[in-house]
Amino acid sequence: MKSNKAVVKVMHPKPEEPSIAPLIKEVLTRLGEDPRRDGLLQTPERVEKTLRFLTSGYRMDVHKIVNGALFEVKYDEMVVVKDIEFFSLCEHHLLPFFGKIHVAYLPRTKVIGLSKIPRIVDAFARRLQIQERLTQQVAQTIQETIDPLGVGVICEARHFCMMMRGVEKQHSGAMTSAMLGAFRARKETRDEFLALVNHRGNQF
Numbered sequence: 001m002k003s004n005k006a007v008v009k010v011m012h013p014k015p016e017e018p019s020i021a022p023l024i025k026e027v028l029t030r031l032g033e034d035p036r037r038d039g040l041l042q043t044p045e046r047v048e049k050t051l052r053f054l055t056s057g058y059r060m061d062v063h064k065i066v067n068g069a070l071f072e073v074k075y076d077e078m079v080v081v082k083d084i085e086f087f088s089l090c091e092h093h094l095l096p097f098f099g100k101i102h103v104a105y106l107p108r109t110k111v112i113g114l115s116k117i118p119r120i121v122d123a124f125a126r127r128l129q130i131q132e133r134l135t136q137q138v139a140q141t142i143q144e145t146i147d148p149l150g151v152g153v154i155c156e157a158r159h160f161c162m163m164m165r166g167v168e169k170q171h172s173g174a175m176t177s178a179m180l181g182a183f184r185a186r187k188e189t190r191d192e193f194l195a196l197v198n199h200r201g202n203q204f
């Protein structure tokens with residue numbers, strides 16, 4: 001069975017871009033480690049590859065992601081894609097935060113291919129982020145791409161910068177929202193969105 005998972009290629013440094021692996025090796029040394037020991041010999045290269053993957057969103061083009069998957073259709077009800085899993089890096093501590101994003105929009109004349117919405121989420125999650133900006137960027141991109149009557153985005157996340165350090169609260173989470181157009185102007189539209197997101201029912 002063919003996977004629906006978006007394929008993201010790791011962007012290797014261009015010839016003019018110096019490798020960051022030597023910098024990682026220096027960090028290990030300054031932390032008091034010996035980067036020459038067996039367990040750390042390949043760590044600088046692995047960390048570089050990991051960081052390039054986790055920040056590959058900087059090199060994604062939203063227009064190429066959408067790739068013409070916009071369709072004229074007579075449909076005036078809400079479209080919801082919920083429980084989109086994501087992983088990102090907090091720009092303050094370079095620690096992960098992760099969770100789910102729920103996206104809804106009210107079409108005007110066009111709809112977007114459903115698989116493109118998780119790919120848009122990945123494009124903005126795979127970079128140094130804060131949850132508030134991620135939520136707004138996803139909403140604004142969909143608004144600009146298909147010009148719907150409105151867009152609603154809710155993001156639920158847990159942050160390792162709160163769980164592993166600082167306040168060390170393992171069970172707290174954060175929720176952010178972005179409401180544009182009809183979702184901001186009409187309470188009944190927001191309420192419908194929230195009801196659809198919170199309804200679990202029978203899973204597909």
